[in-house]
Amino acid sequence: MTDRRNPLKPSERMKIKRQESLEQPADARSTNFLEVSFGFDEERSIVESTRCLECKEPLCTDGCPVGIDIRGFIQLVMEKDYVGAVNKIREANYLPAICGRVCPQETQCEELCVLGKKFTPVAIGKLERFVADYEMKNNLFVNPTITEKREEKVAIVGSGPAGLTCAAELAKLGYQVTIFEALHAVGGVLRYGIPEFRLPKEILDLETDRIKALGVEIYTNFVIGRTATIDELFDEWGFKAIFLGTGAGTPTFMGIPGESLSGVYSANEFLTRVNLMGAFKFPDVDTPVKIGKQVAVIGGGNTAMDAVRTAKRLGAEKAYLIYRRSRGEMPAREEEIHHAEQEGIQFLLLTNPTRILGDKDNWVSGVECQRMELGEPDESGRRRPVPVVGSEFVVEIGTLIEAIGQKPNPIIQSTTPGLETSKRGTVVTNDTQATSRSGIFAGGDLARGGATVILAMRDGKKAAASIHEYLEASREAGGQK
Numbered sequence: 001m002t003d004r005r006n007p008l009k010p011s012e013r014m015k016i017k018r019q020e021s022l023e024q025p026a027d028a029r030s031t032n033f034l035e036v037s038f039g040f041d042e043e044r045s046i047v048e049s050t051r052c053l054e055c056k057e058p059l060c061t062d063g064c065p066v067g068i069d070i071r072g073f074i075q076l077v078m079e080k081d082y083v084g085a086v087n088k089i090r091e092a093n094y095l096p097a098i099c100g101r102v103c104p105q106e107t108q109c110e111e112l113c114v115l116g117k118k119f120t121p122v123a124i125g126k127l128e129r130f131v132a133d134y135e136m137k138n139n140l141f142v143n144p145t146i147t148e149k150r151e152e153k154v155a156i157v158g159s160g161p162a163g164l165t166c167a168a169e170l171a172k173l174g175y176q177v178t179i180f181e182a183l184h185a186v187g188g189v190l191r192y193g194i195p196e197f198r199l200p201k202e203i204l205d206l207e208t209d210r211i212k213a214l215g216v217e218i219y220t221n222f223v224i225g226r227t228a229t230i231d232e233l234f235d236e237w238g239f240k241a242i243f244l245g246t247g248a249g250t251p252t253f254m255g256i257p258g259e260s261l262s263g264v265y266s267a268n269e270f271l272t273r274v275n276l277m278g279a280f281k282f283p284d285v286d287t288p289v290k291i292g293k294q295v296a297v298i299g300g301g302n303t304a305m306d307a308v309r310t311a312k313r314l315g316a317e318k319a320y321l322i323y324r325r326s327r328g329e330m331p332a333r334e335e336e337i338h339h340a341e342q343e344g345i346q347f348l349l350l351t352n353p354t355r356i357l358g359d360k361d362n363w364v365s366g367v368e369c370q371r372m373e374l375g376e377p378d379e380s381g382r383r384r385p386v387p388v389v390g391s392e393f394v395v396e397i398g399t400l401i402e403a404i405g406q407k408p409n410p411i412i413q414s415t416t417p418g419l420e421t422s423k424r425g426t427v428v429t430n431d432t433q434a435t436s437r438s439g440i441f442a443g444g445d446l447a448r449g450g451a452t453v454i455l456a457m458r459d460g461k462k463a464a465a466s467i468h469e470y471l472e473a474s475r476e477a478g479g480q481k
Contacts (some may be wrong), residue, residue: 006075013050031313035200044126045130047127052115052122064092066454066457066461072330089128096129098199098204099125101198101203102129102198138202147174150471151472152475153240155180155243158182159245160189162446162459162463164188165461167211169460171215180224182221241440243433244440245456246446248408248426249408252406258355259356266403267297270289274314281339294317295397296319296367297401298400300324304332304338305336320346321351324350351369351371354370405450406449406450419440433462440469442459443459447459
């Protein structure tokens, strides 16, 4: 029988309106890099938790890529046991403060919320963030007890969401885990890709410190494939298994005329310079990034939203988002689209750039575009954009940023014999995250191409379970690799 803790009848719960987050006003936040959303306070969290129908078979958990016991943690929120709630989340997800901010709950757990079939779904993500922040603000985190220490060493290549998750799961099982990160700071796309106003770096640092507290060792400025190869990690360093989670940090471009002009950035370079190198803090730091008074960003995903909202905060008087389909086809989170609209981002929809124009100094001066209309659906299921003949027009700009996708850096693939890759440059894995090389597992954007933080975390969690199974089998077979 279902354990129900909510004293309200289901009919009473359905009458409660979904709570809204506290946020910075749009006119203020578009000029600073402080976090946009303040999340829920305690009162809002209690009210929101009472909306949960406590379903006998919670479909919300089915929609969670890492399988959080959502019903269970919300019941603990309702009882004001916030530390119990965050620990319930951490049983499945070791990065709750991050996922409560950047996970696309609206297309996953909240999309399957039974309450959402007739009303608005429970704000699962906001509740996750609240309990994680409550624990952080009140310094209530306690390291989990690791009951067994294992002698096997496991290497994690890359410290993004997949690598951090895999490291945490293996460390909790008692393995000796070492993370190798190519950059000078930990976090991967969480640090270089997601802006401060969506994910403050102090939150990332805190979550990383908690993983270190599990006994995980981290090497930065260590490029696998250059500083050491995968085979050297096995043969000279003594690692018994390796997880590859190096992401997809190599940008792709449209291939239109004018891309070599000054003032043309990939979103990857632009966001890395702002987020990782601290350009948003100039002149307090010595790493500025120059942008014009008019900036255009090409793309419709979360990266494009991050880039155009960042450009606005850096002082762009006009910030355009150019997207070849309509608003309904945008892959970006609805919350990010809504925030961008509030902040004055100008959307040029059903618009496709055809060439970039430059001035006498070879600096971007404009982008020629063509109007589009939607035709029949393509392989993605979205209606294909079709050019409208004779509809060309020019948008005057001083900076253009392309956010149309990334692919993996090929260093590891090219220096690891026998590692199977796809035509897109991704590392091929099976459903256990195992690669074509024994003892090597992979996940996240390196295996998927561009995807979400939570899907990368799912891969890391699944890979940790597979590595554990692999090492257990090796131990039983006499410890042979």
